Amino acid sequence: VTVDVTALKLAEARMREQDRRKDEFLATLAHELRNPLAPIRSGLELLQRIDDATRTAQTYAMMERQLGHLVRMVDDLLDISRVTLDKIQLVKRRVDVAEVVVSAVETARTLLDANGLTLVVDLADHSLFIDGDSTRLAQALANLLSNAAKYTPRGGLVRVSATRRAQQVEICVADDGVGIEPDQLAVIFEMFVQLGQSIDRASGGLGIGLTLSRRLVELHGGTLEARSEGKDRGSTFTIVLPLTPDPVASSGSVARPSATSLRILVVDDNVDAAELLAALLEIVGHTVFVAHTGLDALRETRERDPDVLLLDIGLPEIDGYEVAQRLRADPTITQPTLIALTGWGNAEDREQARRVGFEHHLVKPVDQPTLSAILATVQPRRARS
Numbered sequence: 001v002t003v004d005v006t007a008l009k010l011a012e013a014r015m016r017e018q019d020r021r022k023d024e025f026l027a028t029l030a031h032e033l034r035n036p037l038a039p040i041r042s043g044l045e046l047l048q049r050i051d052d053a054t055r056t057a058q059t060y061a062m063m064e065r066q067l068g069h070l071v072r073m074v075d076d077l078l079d080i081s082r083v084t085l086d087k088i089q090l091v092k093r094r095v096d097v098a099e100v101v102v103s104a105v106e107t108a109r110t111l112l113d114a115n116g117l118t119l120v121v122d123l124a125d126h127s128l129f130i131d132g133d134s135t136r137l138a139q140a141l142a143n144l145l146s147n148a149a150k151y152t153p154r155g156g157l158v159r160v161s162a163t164r165r166a167q168q169v170e171i172c173v174a175d176d177g178v179g180i181e182p183d184q185l186a187v188i189f190e191m192f193v194q195l196g197q198s199i200d201r202a203s204g205g206l207g208i209g210l211t212l213s214r215r216l217v218e219l220h221g222g223t224l225e226a227r228s229e230g231k232d233r234g235s236t237f238t239i240v241l242p243l244t245p246d247p248v249a250s251s252g253s254v255a256r257p258s259a260t261s262l263r264i265l266v267v268d269d270n271v272d273a274a275e276l277l278a279a280l281l282e283i284v285g286h287t288v289f290v291a292h293t294g295l296d297a298l299r300e301t302r303e304r305d306p307d308v309l310l311l312d313i314g315l316p317e318i319d320g321y322e323v324a325q326r327l328r329a330d331p332t333i334t335q336p337t338l339i340a341l342t343g344w345g346n347a348e349d350r351e352q353a354r355r356v357g358f359e360h361h362l363v364k365p366v367d368q369p370t371l372s373a374i375l376a377t378v379q380p381r382r383a384r385s
Contacts, residue, residue, distance in 0.1 A: 033073065036066035065110065071365060078363070079139075079212055089350070089361070090133040090219060091373050094244055097128040097162045097169055103138035103369065105160065108145035116154035119145075122161035128169045129244045132220045135369045137241075140213040140224070144173040144237045147209060151235070152177030167243050174236040180228035188226055189214045217241070262378060265289045265306040267297040267323070268341065269315050277310070277366065284372075294318035298326060306336050307380050313342040313353075321356045328357035337378050341366060 043063040047056060079088065105121060112119050130137075141160070148158045152175045159174045180188060189210050214224040222241035228234065264281055268274035269292050278288040289304050291297045294315040301309065309327075313320035324338055339360040340353045350361045360374050 033070070036070040036073075039063070039066050040070075076208055076212055079216075088136075088216075088219065090136060091370055092131055092133050093373060094129050095132055095134040095137075097130060097171065098123050100132075100134055100137045100141060101160060101162055101171070103134065104141035104145055107138065107142035108149065111146055111149045112158060115149050115152070117149060117152055118155075118157050120157065120159040122159060124163055128162060128164055130169060130220070130241050131244045132241065133370075134373065136216050137220065138369075140216040141171060141173070141239065143209040143213045144239075147237075148173055148175040148177065148235075151175070164243065165240075169241050169243055171239040171241070172236055174234065176234040179231050179233040180226065180235050181231060185226060185228065189224070262286045262308055262375060262380060263289075263304065263306040264308045264310060264375075265291060265297065265300055265304060265336075266310045267291045267294075267300075267315065267320070268310075268312040269293065270312075273364075280368065286375075292316075294320065294323045297323050301327060301333060301336065305334060308337045308339060308375065308378055310339050310341045311358075313340060313344060313349075321352060324353075324356040324358055339371075339374065 040063050043059045043066075046059055050056060050059075101121065101123060105119065109119075145158065145160065152158060156176050160172065161174075162169060162171045164170075210226075217224045217239050220241055222239060224237065224239050226235060226237050228236070264286050266274050266278045266281070266288060267290075268277070271292060274290050274292065278290050281288045289300055289306065291300045292315075294317045297309070297311065297315070300306075311320045311323060315323070318326075320340060320342070324340075327333055327338070328335065337360075338358045339362060340358045341362050341364060342349065342353075343364045353361045362371065362374075
């Protein structure tokens with residue numbers, strides 16, 4: 001038997017490098033999770049001790065920001081697992097590239113401002129339409145903007161632009177930061193790779209943002225590439241996506257938020273979560289009812305006749321799957337759109353939800369743009385008095 005010693009040594013070296021990156025990632029993850037948890041804990045202790053409206057409002061705002069950081073990290077971890085296993089689901093529609101850029105800028109704005117950077121947004125004079133999941137594309141672009149913020153010195157410039165190239169759109173994020181060494185360009189999109197040393201060591205991230213961005217773009221039939229002239233020469237990340245035909249004859253198919261109020265039943269045994277989600281839906285004009293158990297969900301559906309059920313799976317008495325089965329088997333009910341809202345999001349959970357009659361499956365914490373896009377496709381079944 002001939003043994004290729006060189007190939008074995010190369011494979012061993014690759015395994016050692018992967019193991020090193022894994023250990024480094026776990027240490028970084030522990031550090032990054034503690035960063036937002038520490039001020040949240042301090043904020044809770046402070047709120048117990050003070051009686052000052054202004055200071056209380058400032059503390060709440062701080063805690064909300066830190067919670068947002070924590071949620072984004074957890075979301076990235078879950079998403080990188082889903083895309084790696086090809087289990088992520090896209091909610092596609094015709095979307096204006098400008099909408100994606102604006103959403104991404106809103107997400108990354110706090111970090112850009114905190115790092116003292118100037119942001120320039122350069123969009124085409126006319127609308128550029130793509131067929132995609134606006135939330136996922138904005139997530140990919142926001143990761144690139146956040147990456148630029150971490151590796152650009154205070155006072156630097158970050159530019160995001162969108163231009164048409166034949167039947168494609170190029171979305172570029174360029175900075176005048178620390179740049180990328182040639183040897184790093186070859187591995188920059190691999191899992192857990194860090195771009196050397198960030199400007200702020202505490203903002204180095206988990207090393208999964210670029211991997212996630214590229215895979216989200218590839219799910220849309222696009223590409224994401226990086227280029228740099230080297231150290232201290234800045235870097236440019238370019239997303240290329242296929243354009244859809246100009247929406248002239250087909251403009252009526254564009255999904256837009258419904259101007260008509262929907263009747264929505266929110267079902268969750270977490271009372272706070274249910275009430276807050278109901279309040280958010282009411283603010284945008286929907287009529288919302290709330291239930292906290294599976295049996296209450298059945299009763300409220302028969303009494304309220306909702307257009308949509310936002311239904312938690314882990315409910316007392318009977319779970320969300322059984323609620324869905326009973327509703328779908330009841331010929332006396334005008335069937336609502338069923339949306340699973342759950343902490344379980346693997347392929348088996350989604351398949352079980354589909355089998356019992358759910359049209360959609362969302363993982364907590366619910367992403368508002370995604371939920372809004374789904375609700376925009378639902379029309380009231382009939383005029384109501």
